[in-house]
Amino acid sequence: MRSPEPLTGHIAETVTVPWSVVPEYHCFGCSPHNSSGLGLRFTPHGDGLLARFRLDRRFESYPGVVHGGLIGVICDEVMGNLIVLARRVPAFTVSQRTRFLTPLLIEHDYRCVATLSADKDGTIAAVADILDEDDGLCASSSAVYRPFALADVRHQLTLGDADVARLQHALSTPDPHFPHRNGDHP
Template identity: 25%
Template sequence: MKKIINPWVGLDGYMCFACSPANPSGLHMEFYEDGDDIVAYWKPNEYMQGWLKTLHGGIQSTLMDEIGGWIIIRKLQTTGVTSRLEAKFIKSISTDEPLLTIRGRIKDRKRNAVFLEAEIYNSQDKLCARADMVYFVVSKERATEEFHFCGCKTEDE
């Protein structure tokens, strides 16, 4: 497993709620490449609850949506936007969980539409949520011009 370098760290104004280390209210997600999968490990906090000690479904959706974005930037070396996200919440996630695993991959691609799937597993490796997503990807030129994207590497590259 290889840690992915965040290509936007240091970019003025970069405050992504999910992945910016500079956002004081953010999730501070970090990502790893594991074969065809992109993986993140993340610990919930009590202020992210929906019901008592239960991780809010919107936060779960954000975790899966963000892994989708990082699949695109690492595997396709471009950027894109979420076109569709269909989440299924299978097992509630406690905000006391010591560590969640969020994992995703590409399932198919048709022109600029990339079909992805993602899952969230609790610390007992039980499937808690899953999502099917469609991302609309842009050309590498547009990714550079509009999204300030200049490639995504792992620490060993």
């Protein structure tokens, strides 16, 4: 995958995700260290987060068409990173529903825009839309996430003590693009 130039003609500032403090993290969606991954980069977008992308034939299902599962992955990645950036807390996906309106084509420019929608019973809900160059809606996804404390999931994550300390420091450092955290948002 290669990231296209912004469709609006200006370059927005890329946001650094907290996971980047873990040397060689290999997230399929956003790690620059995963040569098989999507390499998504994120920019602030109003109250949400945006990722622009263009997928090549490695991500094809039918000839010329992006595999539908990757559409869900991209939406989940943008929504999940919005939560970690805006709320400064990591969260696991509890459920996700994606609606496909039109096939996404290989080697075409798209953008995924995510916003937070609600908090309920200790979970955070988010929505994401994938739009084409003409602002046409191609796919829409909604998901529910459960925030977690790193200490509570140490047995599930392959992070050493130094990685946990770096990540906890990154999560406790406010991001100027996302000044609000937890329930303290507009």
